[in-house]
Amino acid sequence: MHKSRRGAAFYVETILLVLFLLLSLTVLARMLGTARQLSREARQLSCAVRIAQDAAEQLAASDSREDFAVLLGARQTEDGTLARAYNAEGAPAADAIPAAYTLLCRLEETAQPHGVLLTAYFTVCNDSEALYELETQKYFCAQPGK
Amino acid sequence: MKIRKETWMHMYPLLLFAMIVLSLLFLMCAGTEVYSAAVEGQAYNRQARAALSYLAARVHAADNAGAVSIGAGPEGDALVLRERAGDDVYETRIYLYEGALREEYGPADLPLRPESAERIAALERFFLGEERPGLLTAATEYGEIHIALRCEKEAADDA
Numbered sequence: 001m002h003k004s005r006r007g008a009a010f011y012v013e014t015i016l017l018v019l020f021l022l023l024s025l026t027v028l029a030r031m032l033g034t035a036r037q038l039s040r041e042a043r044q045l046s047c048a049v050r051i052a053q054d055a056a057e058q059l060a061a062s063d064s065r066e067d068f069a070v071l072l073g074a075r076q077t078e079d080g081t082l083a084r085a086y087n088a089e090g091a092p093a094a095d096a097i098p099a100a101y102t103l104l105c106r107l108e109e110t111a112q113p114h115g116v117l118l119t120a121y122f123t124v125c126n127d128s129e130a131l132y133e134l135e136t137q138k139y140f141c142a143q144p145g146k
Numbered sequence: 147m148k149i150r151k152e153t154w155m156h157m158y159p160l161l162l163f164a165m166i167v168l169s170l171l172f173l174m175c176a177g178t179e180v181y182s183a184a185v186e187g188q189a190y191n192r193q194a195r196a197a198l199s200y201l202a203a204r205v206h207a208a209d210n211a212g213a214v215s216i217g218a219g220p221e222g223d224a225l226v227l228r229e230r231a232g233d234d235v236y237e238t239r240i241y242l243y244e245g246a247l248r249e250e251y252g253p254a255d256l257p258l259r260p261e262s263a264e265r266i267a268a269l270e271r272f273f274l275g276e277e278r279p280g281l282l283t284a285a286t287e288y289g290e291i292h293i294a295l296r297c298e299k300e301a302a303d304d305a
Contacts, residue, residue, distance in 0.1 A: 014162065021169060028173055032180045039184040046191040050198065050289065057202075060294035061281035071281075090289050 047090040048124035048132035115141040194288035196267035223274040242272040
């Protein structure tokens with residue numbers, strides 16, 4: 001009787017130990033998975049910020065809306081948005097290759113007394129979600145130098 | 147039958163111990179891999195930001211007509227940011243030297259002194275170009291960025 005109880009206690013102890021081990025494994029595996037995900041997101045965000053800033057700089061250096069599209073090397077989608085594909089390192093990629101990031105640029109023109117104020121809404125997204133958004137403006141004078 | 151049961155009873159703790167050790171080993175391997183990837187990602191982001199964003203910030207800070215130019219560094223291109231202080235002209239020069247982006251500041255007529263230049267970030271490749279008047283390009287192994295020279299462009303438009 002005494003021996004049987006000892007054996008049962010041993011098994012209960014073993015089961016508790018295994019359960020604790022499984023619980024620890026689950027928690028740690030989730031923690032590691034989250035760490036990996038956050039690391040990947042940080043890298044993607046860093047790349048997306050760089051892509052958007054680069055496009056904003058190109059807008060600042062362009063002479064017109066059309067010139068900006070040429071400078072960016074973007075294609076125009078059906079709704080008039082400019083789109084440009086980038087690879088995983090954030091370098092411009094050919095449209096045929098599956099892109100790691102896509103830069104979408106919506107442009108809005110506002111007429112001004114002596115020119116046009118162009119507002120650009122940049123959105124950098126991967127295949128599932130928008131990673132970074134940036135809004136910037138550029139004034140195009142009708143008579144440069146004035 | 148009794149012998150087999152006793153053997154199993156002896157083996158059981160060993161198997162349990164082996165299972166725990168293997169689980170811990172698996173966790174350690176997975177953890178190390180994830181930690182390495184996270185550190186590598188952080189280092190990449192930090193280096194890229196240190197190199198590319200620093201360049202853009204320095205150019206924007208010094209953006210005056212004729213103040214930004216591309217010169218020759220000890221191992222390729224050098225970004226030259228010129229400023230006037232009365233009659234004297236000073237230059238900030240940023241260039242690649244011995245695997246790092248370096249910056250030095252001094253009178254414009256003095257030659258480069260890469261040994262005493264300040265280290266900005268570890269870098270292997272550094273190229274500069276002017277895609278068009280008023281648009282500078284800087285290429286490194288972390289990618290290529292464009293930097294608009296607003297004052298240069300305004301000066302070009304005025305001309």
